[in-house]
Amino acid sequence: MQLPKYKKKKRIKLKVCQEPGCGREFWGHPIAKYCELHRDIKQRQKQKKEFDSIESKNMVFRHSYTDVVEITFQCCLSACENLFAIKVFPKQFLYPRFCLEHRNDFKRANFIRLQRRKSRD
Numbered sequence: 842m843q844l845p846k847y848k849k850k851k852r853i854k855l856k857v858c859q860e861p862g863c864g865r866e867f868w869g870h871p872i873a874k875y876c877e878l879h880r881d882i883k884q885r886q887k888q889k890k891e892f893d894s895i896e897s898k899n900m901v902f903r904h905s906y907t908d909v910v911e912i913t914f915q916c917c918l919s920a921c922e923n924l925f926a927i928k929v930f931p932k933q934f935l936y937p938r939f940c941l942e943h944r945n946d947f948k949r950a951n952f953i954r955l956q957r958r959k960s961r962d
């Protein structure tokens with residue numbers, strides 16, 4: 842990554858966006874919290890709503906099982922190929938989207954950040 846030329850004058854630091862689900866790295870003041878996109882408050886509220894909604898971590902799985910069955914899904918995080926087994930219950934349609942590891946918000950954000958870095962190199 843290239844350092845901006847004005848780094849020394851303005852004490853710019855490499856920060857990580859605080860917006861849940863973003864995790865983008867950006868150069869900003871030591872007190873800056875958000876990347877360029879999320880400095881726009883409209884973007885921030887919209888993102889936040891989506892992230893907080895149940896659907897962001899869960900998926901609707903329509904099925905007609907009348908018994909409890911165990912089904913293997915693949916993590917919905919792109920580039921993650923982890924498989925995870927879920928017990929599917931009759932008349933229950935909401936299930937986790939991510940593998941065990943990526944159900945953790947922090948680990949998921951971290952994974953996305955690493956993927957971004959990889960594709961940049």
Ligand SMILES: [Zn+2]
Pocket residue numbers: 858859860863864865875876877878879
């Ligand atoms: Zn951001």
Ligand SMILES: [Zn+2]
Pocket residue numbers: 916917918921922923939940941942943
């Ligand atoms: Zn995963």
